[in-house]
Amino acid sequence: MKLAILTGGGDCPGLNNVIRAVIIQGIKKYGDEIFGYLYGWKGSINNLIKPLTLADAEGIFSQGGTILKSSRTNPYKVEDGSKKVLENLKLNKIDALIAVGGEDTCGVADKLYKDFKVPIVCVPKTIDNDLSATDQTFGFDTSISIICDALDRLHTTARSHDRVLVLEVMGRHAGWLAAMGGLAGGADYILIPEEKFDIDHVAKSVAKRKQEAGYAIVVVAEGAKFANEEVLKDQEKDAFGHVKLGGIGDRVAKAIEAKTGMETRASSLGHIQRGGSPTAYDRVLGTRYGLHAVDLIHDKKFGRMVSLQGNKITDVSVSEAVGTLKTLDKNFYEQIKIFFGDTIKAKAKV
Ligand code: F6P
Numbered sequence: 001m002k003l004a005i006l007t008g009g010g011d012c013p014g015l016n017n018v019i020r021a022v023i024i025q026g027i028k029k030y031g032d033e034i035f036g037y038l039y040g041w042k043g044s045i046n047n048l049i050k051p052l053t054l055a056d057a058e059g060i061f062s063q064g065g066t067i068l069k070s071s072r073t074n075p076y077k078v079e080d081g082s083k084k085v086l087e088n089l090k091l092n093k094i095d096a097l098i099a100v101g102g103e104d105t106c107g108v109a110d111k112l113y114k115d116f117k118v119p120i121v122c123v124p125k126t127i128d129n130d131l132s133a134t135d136q137t138f139g140f141d142t143s144i145s146i147i148c149d150a151l152d153r154l155h156t157t158a159r160s161h162d163r164v165l166v167l168e169v170m171g172r173h174a175g176w177l178a179a180m181g182g183l184a185g186g187a188d189y190i191l192i193p194e195e196k197f198d199i200d201h202v203a204k205s206v207a208k209r210k211q212e213a214g215y216a217i218v219v220v221a222e223g224a225k226f227a228n229e230e231v232l233k234d235q236e237k238d239a240f241g242h243v244k245l246g247g248i249g250d251r252v253a254k255a256i257e258a259k260t261g262m263e264t265r266a267s268s269l270g271h272i273q274r275g276g277s278p279t280a281y282d283r284v285l286g287t288r289y290g291l292h293a294v295d296l297i298h299d300k301k302f303g304r305m306v307s308l309q310g311n312k313i314t315d316v317s318v319s320e321a322v323g324t325l326k327t328l329d330k331n332f333y334e335q336i337k338i339f340f341g342d343t344i345k346a347k348a349k350v
Contacts, residue, residue, distance in 0.1 A: 001026075002033045003297060004049065004089070005098040007066040008040030008073075008105030012125050012139030013278035014286035015066035018100050021290025023057040030298055035092065040101070041108060042073035045081050047088045061283055064142075064276045074239035075108060086116055095119065096297040102126035102137070103322055104240040106305060110318040113303040121296045122305035122318050123289045127274055130174035133321035134307040138289065139274075141281040143170070144181040146273045151185025151217060154267065158215040164206055164256055164264040168249030170273055171221035172242065175328040177273070179336065182219035189216070189341045191252065193223035194327050202252070203259035205341040210262055218252065226251045246270075288313045 005022050007015050019036070026032035034052040037043035060067055075081030089097065099109040100123040112118040124131045129140040147169050158165040167187075171177040175192025182190040188209045191197050202218070209216040222245040223230065233246035246268065253266035278286065285308065292306045292313045304315040 001030065001095040001297070002035065002093055003096050003098065003294070004035040004037055004044075004092070004094045005052075005068070005100065006037040006040050006044060007068045007070050007125075008099065008101040008108075009070060009126070010072075010102070010274060011065050011070050012127050012137075012274060013064040013142040013276065014138035014282035015068075015100060015125065016060040016063050017138070017278060017283045017286030018123050018125075018290040018293075019052070019067060020057040020060050021287045022098060022294055023052050023054065025291045025294040027054060030294065032294070035094065036068045039069045039071040040073060040105065041075045041081075041085070042071040043068075044088055044097075045073065045075055045078055045084045047091065049088070049092055062277050064278060072104065072238045072240060074104065076111065077239045082112060082115065085112065086118065089118065096121070096302070098123060098293050098297070100125050102128070102131055103325060106131070106318055107322040110303070110322050113318065119297070119302045121293050121302060121315075122321070123293050124305055124307065124321065127177065128171055128174055129176040130172075130325045130327065131321055132324055132326045133305065133316040135310065136285065136308050138278070138282045138285040140176065141285075142276070142279045143177055143273045144184060145279050146276070147177060147181025147219075147269065148184040150267075150269055150272075151181065151187060151219070154217055155186065158217055161263075162210075162214050164210060164216045164218065164253070164262050166218045166220060166249045166253040166256070166264065166266040168220050168222055168246075168266060168268040170269070172223045172245060173325050173327065175221050175224075175333070178219050178221035178224075179328055179333060183336050183339065185217075185219070187217050187219040187340060188213075189218045191218070191220040191224040192328055192333070193221050193225070194333075196225060196228065199227070199252070199255050200259065202341065203256050206256055207260045207262060218256070220249050220252050222246060222248060224248055226255075
């Protein structure tokens with residue numbers, strides 16, 4: 001068979017492990033020919049394609065990013081975009097396509113499958129861990145490890161200067177990165193997009209923590225809402241209608257300082273938490289996903305997305321995964337809240 005693979009949306013450590021597994025499984029197990037579309041859906045619209053050989057899989061297991069590059073192009077927002085995707089699949093005689101991405105990339109795959117019966121399977125990817133129908137996406141483990149490392153470093157400097165430090169992390173709609181990274185990195189207060197926060201309560205609680213420990217650490221997800229508003233970098237929207245978030249860490253730090261008089265500074269991890277080598281966990285998860293994606297194609301199970309359930313790799317229909325995001329597990333969050341802002345009984349506004 002002739003298989004093509006593309007990687008779309010924000011890049012993420014572990015993408016190269018998926019690509020490597022697809023190349024090796026396709027060529028060695030099935031005798032397939034493998035091709036890569038460059039820049040996600042953009043490459044499939046503009047026919048930016050290249051053959052992938054075993055040599056391309058060499059040494060990429062430890063590299064972050066994606067050797068196929070990525071973009072946030074949406075074929076349904078480009079004139080004749082979906083038509084061009086189909087024409088190019090035909091032109092290159094591609095028998096099946098593997099789309100590796102999050103809600104947006106998989107959403108397009110789902111539409112192409114439903115509208116035109118494109119033989120497609122998806123592999124779930126996002127550092128935000130907010131894709132439904134899978135227990136975890138690869139990239140998330142690497143990202144929380146980076147957040148944890150950053151918090152370890154912030155602890156030592158915060159303690160040396162008796163400061164309050166605020167760390168802004170990614171997480172547009174879901175607080176997985178903030179909660180898991182913050183839990184691992186010993187944060188004193190965590191602000192997530194799923195729960196409105198009361199800045200007076202945050203300030204009081206942080207002040208109490210500073211009295212007890214001499215310093216305090218706050219983690220805030222970029223999508224957490226300040227006074228009910230998203231804090232934006234600018235007004236620009238991408239092809240999937242997403243605004244650019246950023247700046248809430250500064251706003252929270254300024255408010256804490258104004259309300260308590262305590263010196264408070266903010267740092268933003270930004271794209272650092274998306275770059276660099278994948279953890280061993282993400283390398284293995286990406287590899288297992290890639291192997292299963294090729295098997296799905298040979299079993300002619302199109303319109304499916306590979307999925308982790310418990311410790312098993314299985315598959316679900318792509319439709320199950322898109323449409324509703326997987327936000328932070330409420331029970332888990334309630335359980336870990338004892339560590340965050342617990343010096344005064346939490347009273348988040350709902
Ligand atoms: O891919 C998910 C993500 O990392 C989000 O956490 C973040 O909001 C967004 O991508 C940033 O995307 P970009 O790099 O395109 O600005």
